Amino acid sequence: MKALVAVKRVVDHNVQVHIKPDGSGLETAGVKMSINPFDEIAVEEALRLKERGVVSEIVAVTLGEPVAQDVLRHALAMGADRAVLVEAHGELQPLGVAKLLKAVADREQPGLILLGKQAIDDDAGQAGQMLAALLGAAQGTFASAVTVNGDEVEVVREVDGGTETVALKLPAVLTADLRLNEPRFVKLPNLMMAKKKPIEQLAADSLGVDYAPRLKRQKVGTPPHRAPGVKVNSVAELVQKLREAKVV
Amino acid sequence: MSVLILAEHDGQQLKQATRQAVTAAQSWGLPVHLLLLGADTAAVATQAAQVAGVARVLRVDAPQFEHPLAEDVAAAIVNLARDYKVVLAGHTAFAKNALPRAAALLDVAMLADVIAITAPATYVRPVYAGNVLATVESIDPIQVVTIRATAFAAAETGGGAEVVSLAAPAASAASRWVSETRNVSDRPELATARVVISGGRSLGERFEAVLGPLAQHLHGALGATRAAVDAGFAPNDIQVGQTGTVVAPELYIAAGVSGAAQHLAGMKDSKVIVAINHDPDAAIFQVADFGLVADLFDAIPQLTAALKQ
Numbered sequence: 001m002k003a004l005v006a007v008k009r010v011v012d013h014n015v016q017v018h019i020k021p022d023g024s025g026l027e028t029a030g031v032k033m034s035i036n037p038f039d040e041i042a043v044e045e046a047l048r049l050k051e052r053g054v055v056s057e058i059v060a061v062t063l064g065e066p067v068a069q070d071v072l073r074h075a076l077a078m079g080a081d082r083a084v085l086v087e088a089h090g091e092l093q094p095l096g097v098a099k100l101l102k103a104v105a106d107r108e109q110p111g112l113i114l115l116g117k118q119a120i121d122d123d124a125g126q127a128g129q130m131l132a133a134l135l136g137a138a139q140g141t142f143a144s145a146v147t148v149n150g151d152e153v154e155v156v157r158e159v160d161g162g163t164e165t166v167a168l169k170l171p172a173v174l175t176a177d178l179r180l181n182e183p184r185f186v187k188l189p190n191l192m193m194a195k196k197k198p199i200e201q202l203a204a205d206s207l208g209v210d211y212a213p214r215l216k217r218q219k220v221g222t223p224p225h226r227a228p229g230v231k232v233n234s235v236a237e238l239v240q241k242l243r244e245a246k247v248v
Numbered sequence: 249m250s251v252l253i254l255a256e257h258d259g260q261q262l263k264q265a266t267r268q269a270v271t272a273a274q275s276w277g278l279p280v281h282l283l284l285l286g287a288d289t290a291a292v293a294t295q296a297a298q299v300a301g302v303a304r305v306l307r308v309d310a311p312q313f314e315h316p317l318a319e320d321v322a323a324a325i326v327n328l329a330r331d332y333k334v335v336l337a338g339h340t341a342f343a344k345n346a347l348p349r350a351a352a353l354l355d356v357a358m359l360a361d362v363i364a365i366t367a368p369a370t371y372v373r374p375v376y377a378g379n380v381l382a383t384v385e386s387i388d389p390i391q392v393v394t395i396r397a398t399a400f401a402a403a404e405t406g407g408g409a410e411v412v413s414l415a416a417p418a419a420s421a422a423s424r425w426v427s428e429t430r431n432v433s434d435r436p437e438l439a440t441a442r443v444v445i446s447g448g449r450s451l452g453e454r455f456e457a458v459l460g461p462l463a464q465h466l467h468g469a470l471g472a473t474r475a476a477v478d479a480g481f482a483p484n485d486i487q488v489g490q491t492g493t494v495v496a497p498e499l500y501i502a503a504g505v506s507g508a509a510q511h512l513a514g515m516k517d518s519k520v521i522v523a524i525n526h527d528p529d530a531a532i533f534q535v536a537d538f539g540l541v542a543d544l545f546d547a548i549p550q551l552t553a554a555l556k557q
Binding site: 011013094098118121122123124126128129130132139142144154157158159162163166215218219221222226230235236239241247 | 319340344345346347348350351355356357358361374375376377379382383384385386387420421422423425426427429437439443474478484490491493498499509516519520521522535537538539540541547551555
């Protein structure tokens with residue numbers, strides 16, 4: 001069974017983002033970019049399924065400018081077999097991403113499609129569910145454990161107040177939550193070897209889907225800054241402050 | 249045209265998030281309908297009909313909604329949504345799972361975790377772990393939206409909506425519910441608690457033993473940092489932050505929490521923030537109204553005892 005893993009290039013999670021002075025967007029020039037951490041967990045899960053003999057081939061896919069290839073190289077260095085770059089220019093939004101990924105899935109015919117549960121830049125958390133909808137496939141979102149049994153995949157999902165286990169017919173779409181696994185460290189020799197693995201390039205416009213943005217960004221701003229508080233010297237003083245603030 | 253709210257309930261009670269969605273729904277000045285999916289929604293329909301601001305309750309009772317799956321929930325929404333201007337829900341695990349699927353089937357974008365609405369189609373939503381607020385306008389004919397619970401007050405009781413029963417679409421053959429585990433707790437729900445006591449990894453195995461009595465006394469919920477959850481000291485569903493639950497209680501007590509940006513994203517709108525940490529340089533002190541540099545294993549029991557007096 002083939003696994004397709006979608007990965008996104010995002011501003012590294014350790015970088016503090018800055019807004020352009022005119023409020024039109026974010027400063028991205030010279031900012032460190034990385035694979036979205038949830039997508040890295042999705043790649044790792046595909047690798048573990050391959051190591052267990054469930055998956056035979058792992059194809060990593062990303063969408064965007066040619067520079068997005070660096071996250072494909074990362075997935076290849078982790079152990080993905082090959083990669084696909086869907087070259088698209090301008091802003092991509094979840095519905096458009098889902099449509100482009102569906103076109104790739106139609107070509108690749110994977111048994112499992114894995115993504116992160118959300119990207120840490122736009123925090124939308126929609127691409128996996130939308131892709132499942134367009135494919136008419138079952139979805140296992142916020143996955144914290146994945147087991148393939150025959151033509152089904154059993155997924156433990158993290159939900160409000162606990163967990164839920166669902167069984168999905170293959171092909172299915174899974175989105176990875178934080179505790180699904182801990183991704184392996186990429187060693188330098190693997191990064192060098194990954195340069196020899198193939199990356200296929202497809203033009204988004206050749207896939208015959210409408211991926212134009214539906215949401216128009218009007219502006220970006222920063223949330224109101226919280227005024228600095230005071231340090232107290234003892235538990236007794238803290239209790240006094242809390243009573244004055246009428247919160248206890 | 250009206251607003252359709254995907255209601256969330258446990259068979260008996262409407263979730264607070266649904267009442268908050270009812271408040272958000274008033275932004276459009278359109279009639280508000282509440283969609284109740286369940287195996288038997290009779291009891292909760294009676295309650296839903298009394299929520300002020302709801303004009304109609306739509307009951308869809310079917311066996312597959314005993315444990316609603318995204319495939320079936322999305323199908324039920326799509327069945328109705330073309331007659332609505334807006335499909336709305338609280339930003340809960342339930343809605344985050346089902347609404348994007350419904351939006352894609354309707355070929356419209358979705359707006360997640362919205363904190364402000366300017367009708368008819370402009371929204372403010374946090375991105376980059378809440379470090380940036382984006383204002384976006386949707387050009388789609390149907391607006392599919394989840395709202396951040398902490399940004400909207402809960403609608404009160406005091407309405408008298410009509411209740412209508414509808415048939416369910418056929419159940420999905422592609423997925424089935426297997427089982428669930430519930431973290432049983434007599435404490436209030438984290439997302440809507442008036443007081444939240446959060447702990448970091450340094451609490452270790454004593455997480456519950458140290459924080460539990462304080463939560464008990466203040467009728468608060470327990471929260472945790474990602475590190476505490478990853479280390480197995482606290483359950484998954486109480487993680488506060490960008491990828492966990494976002495809270496904004498009256499009082500947030502952070503014990504042994506360093507204050508990573510991803511954690512701050514989930515609690516910095518709290519009314520009063522208390523930080524107790526032995527590290528005077530911890531980032532949490534930058535957002536705390538009251539900071540105490542102390543060993544939390546001494547300070548928390550002392551605080552609990554002092555508040556009891």
